[in-house]
Amino acid sequence: MQALSQLSYTPTANPKLYTGPAVATIARARPADTPARCAIMPRAPPPIILVPLPDSRNAKPPDLAGRVILVTGATGGLGEPLARACAALGATVVLHGRHVPKLESLYDAIVAANHPEPVILPLDFAKAEAADFGNVAAALEAQFRRLDGIVHTAAMLGSLGPIEHQSFDAWLALLRVNLAAPMGITRALAPLLAKAADASVVFTLDDRGIAPRAYWGGYGVTKAGVAALARELADEWESRANLRVNAVVPGPIRSPLRGRTHPGEDRTKLPEPGELVPLYLHLLAGQPKNESARLIEARAWLAGAPASTPLVA
Numbered sequence: 001m002q003a004l005s006q007l008s009y010t011p012t013a014n015p016k017l018y019t020g021p022a023v024a025t026i027a028r029a030r031p032a033d034t035p036a037r038c039a040i041m042p043r044a045p046p047p048i049i050l051v052p053l054p055d056s057r058n059a060k061p062p063d064l065a066g067r068v069i070l071v072t073g074a075t076g077g078l079g080e081p082l083a084r085a086c087a088a089l090g091a092t093v094v095l096h097g098r099h100v101p102k103l104e105s106l107y108d109a110i111v112a113a114n115h116p117e118p119v120i121l122p123l124d125f126a127k128a129e130a131a132d133f134g135n136v137a138a139a140l141e142a143q144f145r146r147l148d149g150i151v152h153t154a155a156m157l158g159s160l161g162p163i164e165h166q167s168f169d170a171w172l173a174l175l176r177v178n179l180a181a182p183m184g185i186t187r188a189l190a191p192l193l194a195k196a197a198d199a200s201v202v203f204t205l206d207d208r209g210i211a212p213r214a215y216w217g218g219y220g221v222t223k224a225g226v227a228a229l230a231r232e233l234a235d236e237w238e239s240r241a242n243l244r245v246n247a248v249v250p251g252p253i254r255s256p257l258r259g260r261t262h263p264g265e266d267r268t269k270l271p272e273p274g275e276l277v278p279l280y281l282h283l284l285a286g287q288p289k290n291e292s293a294r295l296i297e298a299r300a301w302l303a304g305a306p307a308s309t310p311l312v313a
Helices: 079-088 100-112 130-144 168-194 217-236 256-261 273-286 298-302
Strands: 068-072 092-097 119-122 149-152 199-204 243-249 294-297 308-310
Touching: 068 079, 068 130, 068 168, 079 092, 079 100, 079 273, 092 100, 100 119, 130 168, 149 168, 149 273, 168 199, 168 217, 199 217, 199 273, 217 243, 243 273, 243 298, 273 298, 294 298
Parallel strands: 068 092, 068 149, 092 119, 149 199, 199 243, 243 294
Antiparallel strands: 294 308
């Protein structure tokens, strides 16, 4: 099991994040099996529905004062501007990442801007075990008593190429980072989310997970798995009034990951990751329950076109 000593790290004298025993996760009973059908009929694709979304050019940011928001991959291309924006709006942001120096730099920038002091959470998802996620839950329970939101932006690309050239061990790492970790940390933190008056979980998907294509390897497969995870969770939480689930497909943006998959592309023609921040902020705190459980295409949203389809058919 990965050592947890650094998970309590903060560059100030604040009380340590980890102070209590792991919080037991809540096992949900499996629903009764539904009657078997004689035949499986193909479903039509879900329609794009005009659910209110913020104006991509003139969105009014929500008030996040007093909220506690976990951003995974907080030092990444999308995670960093989102973490900064949440802090600027009054949230206490739990900054997750692998590299402490990068987390320290982001921490310092948020504190220097006189925003609420964030919390640093160094954790390598490629090595994390269930007990590590339990310790994260115990720490947040001890310090904050609840959690108001999780935004999943952490991702691992791996290698692209034909399946026969893919490494089995590399696929296992991709499965841990891109799929098992989002499930594990959401599962462990679900009891804390349930204690909030209005909690939100936002998954970040990818076009290649929605419509897999050749040579995208384990990345495409794991992103397809995250899409399935988002749909399952949205369905499970349908009747829980204080819990919302949404998923965003960013599309092509000027991120480091995009630079690796499309190295010859003219990046000046792509939107900056920060342009998607108002959409994520809306999903964190501006969206009512009856408009949640949506799959949102950020590319269409940026263009002012209908962008939302149901996560659950």
